[in-house]
Amino acid sequence: MIDTQDKIQKAGIFQIMQNMEHEQLVFCNDDATGLKAIIAIHNTVLGPAMGGTRMWHYSNEQDAIKDALRLSRGMTFKNAIAGLNIGGGKAVIIGDARKIKNEILMRRFGKFINSLNGKYWTAEDVNMTSKDMEYIRMETPFVTGVPESMGGSGDPSPVTAFGVYMGMKASAKYVYGKDDLKGKRILVQGVGNVGSYLVDHLVEEGAEVFVSDIFDDKIKAITQKHKVGVVQPDDVPSFDMDIYAPCALGATLNEQTIPQLRCDIVAGGANNQLDDERADGNRLKDRGIIYAPDFLINSGGITNVYYEQIGNYNREKVYQQTERIYDVCSDVLKFAAENDSTTHEAALRLALKRIEGVGRIRMTY
Known part of the structure; x- marks a missing residue:
């Protein structure tokens, strides 16, 4: 696998995407909220891309791009081996979650997700909670892991x-x-x-x-x-x-x-x-x-939110499928x-x- 950390600038982002077989890379910027985010869609052969959003205080933009590309690629394989009918995608938000994360930032990010019209569905990842998914849901239906009180599956x-x-x-x-x-x-x-x-x-x-x-x-x-x-x-x-x-x-x-x-x-x-x-x-x-x-x-977490996405959520069934990881x-x-x-x-x-x-x-x- 190509070392994206060292080669992004040398090879060019499109060459990196080609080498890693990515379909789409979306850069999201909003000055009013300070939002800087990247949505990476790796593969949609099995269905719309799905993968959580991670918020992290990256040292530089290249590290954030590398993370988005590697994580979204990993989601393709994770979703496939779990037997789910979804492709691989991932999003990263650049910034210290303990300092800048709030309702307005999450809702603005939700608008960017909505602009992809269902090609990418998000959920929780590092430094994100079901409350954040609730804020994102205010702006787009293409989000899972929302609180159980809203009919979601909650924290995966x-x-x-x-x-x-x-x-x-x-x-x-x-x-x-x-x-x-x-x-x-x-x-x-x-x-x-x-x-x-x-x-x-x-x-x-x-x-x-x-x-x-x-x-x-x-x-x-x-x-x-x-x-x-x-x-x-x-x-x-x-x-x-x-x-x-x-x-x-x-x-x-x-x-x-x-x-x-x-x-x-x-x-x-x-x-x-x-x-x-x-x-x-x-x-x-x-x-x-x-x-x-x-x-x-x-892959248990993505299995959990997948059944929420298709509208057939059953916690017992989710745990039964996750137990198959052993075999x-x-x-x-x-x-x-x-x-x-x-x-x-x-x-x-x-x-x-x-x-x-x-x-x-x-x-x-």
Whole structure:
């Protein structure tokens, strides 16, 4: 996969989009509210693009573009492997959510989404809440994850966490011969919405849980609720653990961190955990670390909002479908071993097979 961070300016944005097979990139700017956002639509073969909106204080615009492109591409594969009839898209809003996020900003962003006339549906992602979706819904119908009081499915994070938990247990079964996580040393990096719900599952099962986060208030909230260890962010890669669960931003698995890892399994909720899909996937494989592909095991949240979108929401059905992640993850790990491929490549093959079959197209990876 192309390194968008270094090549956006060199190759040009259209060349990057062509290389990554994107359909559309929308830049949204509104001086009155200070809104600066990017909506990336990767692929709509299976249906309208769907993926959450992330708000982050990016260092520069190139980082925001990179995130939007990588995240939307990941959503294409996530939605395909989850068996959903939607394509891949994602949006990022540039700015510190703790300082500038408000009703007016969200509603203005909703107008931009509405201008795409249903080609892109949004939902929650990092630093966004169901309340924000409520504001966006005031300006457009093309939004999911709105509060249950408005007839929506609410926060998708619990379902995302449940899917990650299923993928983690499947990986444990593959590595240890049983999926019991009791006594396993598990580090959850990032205890926001998804990470905190994942901790709930792990603590309940009796795992020895450790957490790390760059925000002190999130650490405080989780340590007040559970008896867990705390690891400083800089110490995460070299921490002695059985399972590493990245649940913050992506690219934590890279050329610098993978050689430091002291774990058997990586299974977390963050998107785009591999900085370089091929190279880092192979680095993990060469070290004998089992990687549960992120877009496979974190697909519970998008499954949740998908059923809201099609008007057939049933929480029990959503959890039943999300539970299938266990079996799919098991199959992917087995296929990768039998075919001497990385687990990421194995999961991609499964997703691409469905997209190509429905659309009768050929995609690269």
